[in-house]
Each structure stands twice: as C-alpha cells, then as structure tokens.
Amino acid sequence: MPTRTATRTHPYTCGSCAATHAKWVGRCTSCSAWNALVETSASLATVAQLGAVQPITELESGAATTVPTGMAEADRCLGGGMVPGSVTLLGGEPGIGKSTFTLQLAAARVRAGGRVLLVSAEESAFQVRLRADRLGAVLEDLWLAGDASVEAILAHADRLQPDLLIVDSVQTVHLAADTGSPGSASQVRGCAQRLVVEAKARGMATLLVGHVTKDGSLAGPKLLEHVVDTVLELTGDRHHALRMLRVVKHRFGRTDEVGLFEMRADGLLSVDDPSRLFLADRAPDVAGSVVLPTLEGHRPLLVEVQALVVRATTQHPRRSPRGLDPRRLALLLAVLERRAGVDLGALDVYATVVGGVHVAEPAADLPLALAVVSATTGRHLGDDVVVVGEVGLGGEVRQVAGMERRLQESHRLGFRKAVIPASAPDPPPGLEVVRVGTLSEAVRATGLMPPGT
Ligand code: TYD
Numbered sequence: 001m002p003t004r005t006a007t008r009t010h011p012y013t014c015g016s017c018a019a020t021h022a023k024w025v026g027r028c029t030s031c032s033a034w035n036a037l038v039e040t041s042a043s044l045a046t047v048a049q050l051g052a053v054q055p056i057t058e059l060e061s062g063a064a065t066t067v068p069t070g071m072a073e074a075d076r077c078l079g080g081g082m083v084p085g086s087v088t089l090l091g092g093e094p095g096i097g098k099s100t101f102t103l104q105l106a107a108a109r110v111r112a113g114g115r116v117l118l119v120s121a122e123e124s125a126f127q128v129r130l131r132a133d134r135l136g137a138v139l140e141d142l143w144l145a146g147d148a149s150v151e152a153i154l155a156h157a158d159r160l161q162p163d164l165l166i167v168d169s170v171q172t173v174h175l176a177a178d179t180g181s182p183g184s185a186s187q188v189r190g191c192a193q194r195l196v197v198e199a200k201a202r203g204m205a206t207l208l209v210g211h212v213t214k215d216g217s218l219a220g221p222k223l224l225e226h227v228v229d230t231v232l233e234l235t236g237d238r239h240h241a242l243r244m245l246r247v248v249k250h251r252f253g254r255t256d257e258v259g260l261f262e263m264r265a266d267g268l269l270s271v272d273d274p275s276r277l278f279l280a281d282r283a284p285d286v287a288g289s290v291v292l293p294t295l296e297g298h299r300p301l302l303v304e305v306q307a308l309v310v311r312a313t314t315q316h317p318r319r320s321p322r323g324l325d326p327r328r329l330a331l332l333l334a335v336l337e338r339r340a341g342v343d344l345g346a347l348d349v350y351a352t353v354v355g356g357v358h359v360a361e362p363a364a365d366l367p368l369a370l371a372v373v374s375a376t377t378g379r380h381l382g383d384d385v386v387v388v389g390e391v392g393l394g395g396e397v398r399q400v401a402g403m404e405r406r407l408q409e410s411h412r413l414g415f416r417k418a419v420i421p422a423s424a425p426d427p428p429p430g431l432e433v434v435r436v437g438t439l440s441e442a443v444r445a446t447g448l449m450p451p452g453t
C-alpha cells in the first residue's frame with residue numbers, strides 16, 4: 001500500500017502523484033503513471049520523517065540567502081544570486097546560447113570564490129575547453145565532467161563538493177536505473193527529480209540546461225517546471241545579436257526581471273542601455289516608423305515599430321508581421337477600417353519590430369496602428385514622438401500597465417512628445433503628452449491623415 005511520506009522502508013517516490021513505494025516498479029500502483037518512480041535519498045527520507053508540524057510563527061522568517069553568481073545580469077534576474085540547494089532550469093532553443101551562458105556563469109562564480117562542476121554531456125571536454133579559451137573561462141576551480149549518467153555526476157559531486165553544479169543538458173543525461181533512452185519523458189523527469197533531491201540534501205545550487213523547440217514538442221523544460229525552484233528562459237532571434245534572459249518562475253523572488261545580452265565573438269556581453277541600442281540606426285523622418293516604449297518584465301525598452309504598405313498584387317492581400325502577433329495585426333487592420341475609415345483592403349501590409357525583439361503586449365496596438373496609417377498616407381509622426389496604448393474593438397484607446405516607467409524612459413532618451421491613452425497618469429515634467437480616447441482621434445491629433453479625409 002503506497003504511503004505519502006518517503007521513508008527508509010518506502011524510498012521510491014512517484015514523480016507524478018508523490019505516492020511512495022517499497023520497491024521500484026515500472027508503473028505507479030497509485031496513479032498508474034509509467035516510469036515515474038524515483039529513489040529518494042536516505043538522508044532526505046530521514047529529514048522527511050523528522051519533519052514535525054509547527055506553527056508558522058515559530059518558523060524562522062527572512063528572505064532566502066542568495067549567493068551572487070558574479071554575473072550581474074544573471075544576479076539581477078535571480079534577485080541577487082542563487083540560493084544554496086535550489087535548482088534552476090535554463091530553457092531555450094538549440095543554438096541560442098545556453099552553453100555559452102552557462103560557461104560564463106560558471107567562470108563568474110569561480111572568480112567570485114566558488115567551486116563549480118560543469119557537466120557537459122552534449123559536447124566533448126575539448127570543445128568546452130576551446131570555448132572556454134575564447135570566453136576567458138580557463139580557471140583553477142572550474143571542473144569539467146563529460147559523464148552522461150546522473151549516478152556518476154553525483155559521485156563527482158561527492159568528491160569535489162562544488163557549490164554550483166551545472167548539467168548541460170538534462171536531455172542528454174540518464175539514470176542507470178531507468179531503462180528509457182536519454183531525452184525520453186521518464187528519463188528527463190527522473191534525472192531532474194533525482195538532482196533536485198540531491199541538491200537540497202547537499203545545499204548545492206544546481207543549474208539544469210534544457211532545450212525547447214518552437215512548438216515545445218520535445219520532452220523537456222515544460223515537463224520540469226513544477227519540479228524546479230526557478231525557471232529561466234534564454235530567448236532571441238538567431239539572426240540578431242540580442243538575447244534576453246527571462247524569469248518564468250522563481251520561488252525566491254519576483255519574476256519580472258529581464259537580463260539583456262549581446263551575443264558577440266567573445267561571448268555574451270550585458271547590454272546596459274538597450275533603448276539606445278535599438279534606436280541607434282533609426283532613419284529620420286520616415287513614414288511608417290513609430291517608437292514604442294515597451295516593457296520587458298518591468299524594464300522599459302524603446303523599440304521602433306515599422307510598417308510598409310504596397311498595392312496588393314493578388315486577390316488576397318498579404319499581412320506580414322515580424323516580431324508582432326499576426327492576429328493582433330489582423331484585428332488592428334479591421335479596427336482601422338471600421339472605426340477610423342482607413343481602407344486597407346487592396347493593400348499588402350508588412351509590419352516589423354526592429355532589432356529582433358518580439359513585442360506581444362497590447363501596448364503595441366496604438367503604435368502599430370499609427371505606423372500603418374503613416375505608411376498609407378506617407379505622412380510621418382516626427383522623430384521625437386513615442387506612442388503607447390491598447391486598442392479595443394470599438395476603436396477605443398485603453399490604458400496599459402507601467403505607464404510612468406515607459407514615459408520616464410522616453411523622456412530620458414530625449415523624446416519630447418508622447419501619444420497616450422486619455423486615462424493615463426501624468427507624464428514627467430518636460431514631456432508633452434497628447435491624450436487620445438479613440439483611434440480616429442489619435443489619427444487626427446497626430447496629423448497622419450490629410451485634412452478633409
Ligand atoms: P551555444 O551556447 O552553443 O548555444 P546552445 O547551447 O543554446 O545550443 O551557442 C550558440 C551560438 O552562439 C553558436 O552557433 C555560435 C554563437 N557564439 C557566438 O557568437 N559567440 C561566442 O562567443 C560563442 C561561444 C558562441
């Protein structure tokens with residue numbers, strides 16, 4: 001009969017329903033999940049046995065102690081650093097820079113006085129050494145292992161006692177006890193669960209790297225999100241140098257931080273003034289270009305939204321967005337036609353966010369709509385104007401979150417005018433605002449439509 005608390009006599013825990021078992025079985029007798037049992041270490045089982053019920057008032061308070069990794073952008077995302085014994089999952093598409101990031105992080109930790117064991121089950125030690133040469137990561141207390149078995153990795157950890165263990169990647173390591181092939185759902189889950197248990201028992205911070213594909217079809221990070229303490233995601237467009245480190249889940253702090261990096265020949269370099277970077281190559285006085293103060297997490301970022309319209313050559317005009325949601329573009333074109341009298345039926349519409357950034361937030365509605373109008377009429381907004389606001393189906397312009405921060409950043413970068421929703425808070429002194437209640441009001445107030453149309 002399965003019990004709920006791991007004990008010495010029932011050391012196997014089901015990763016699916018948490019029932020415990022005396023012996024390893026292929027299928028959990030409690031929830032019928034296949035290959036979900038993981039052996040819980042004896043030390044943890046003892047801890048679980050001793051754990052008593054306590055009033056919350058008698059528990060120690062205070063934030064979890066973090067140990068800085070030494071890499072500023074990573075520490076910013078993690079709220080100061082990694083918590084000993086915590087497990088972090090770093091997800092991202094293949095080739096985006098996860099191995100580069102982890103090697104740099106390992107080097108930073110070692111420079112800050114730590115000892116790191118980096119398990120590279122994907123690449124040979126030789127390949128890692130080559131990269132380390134390039135990244136300046138050849139350091140005394142950075143240890144490499146090429147093992148693919150979790151048992152062997154833990155044996156190395158026993159000997160070295162690292163304060164940070166990095167496993168690159170969780171899809172290529174395996175548990176000897178599990179007969180499934182590496183990368184299979186049961187192996188990925190089993191390895192992660194075992195590493196979580198060991199990390200907690202040893203107080204060793206652990207970073208697991210996991211691949212995600214665009215459609216998320218590979219067994220991987222999605223499967224593990226609930227098992228780990230923190231989930232980071234490294235994203236970016238492979239044709240651009242910008243990489244963003246986002247916090248998807250964080251048990252020890254906030255999840256609205258982002259780290260920004262530029263991928264260069266010598267590794268990832270933190271970007272200190274991203275807005276300036278995105279606007280550096282902006283051409284003056286071009287129709288179809290509108291600057292949006294967007295928010296990445298709680299970090300304001302100025303990006304350029306561009307639109308181009310041309311006469312459609314087929315019966316079905318093209319709607320081609322890049323870095324923007326296609327459904328959002330379609331919706332805005334419909335609203336423009338019905339609520340602002342801008343007829344786009346016979347035109348191909350191209351829209352893009354410059355710099356490889358993806359903007360999913362509704363705050364991009366108004367700038368995108370105005371960029372399309374500007375591209376259609378050939379009139380431009382002016383170089384010192386930013387636009388922000390959500391557009392509803394009725395053509396109304398709605399308030400968006402974080403307006404103060406967006407306007408502050410716009411002002412800092414020398415923009416003098418902002419087109420904002422009517423209900424938005426007051427801007428910082430020195431920034432003129434044009435408040436608009438509807439899309440057609442915005443089109444008129446900005447002079448994008450010739451008078452009399
Ligand atoms: P990598 O870290 O191997 O990606 P992942 O582990 O996510 O699959 O790096 C991917 C790309 O980054 C690689 O194709 C080359 C590029 N790169 C640089 O541009 N500069 C560098 O210093 C390094 C190490 C890699």
Ligand code: MG
Binds near residue numbers: 099122168
């Ligand atoms: Mg890699």
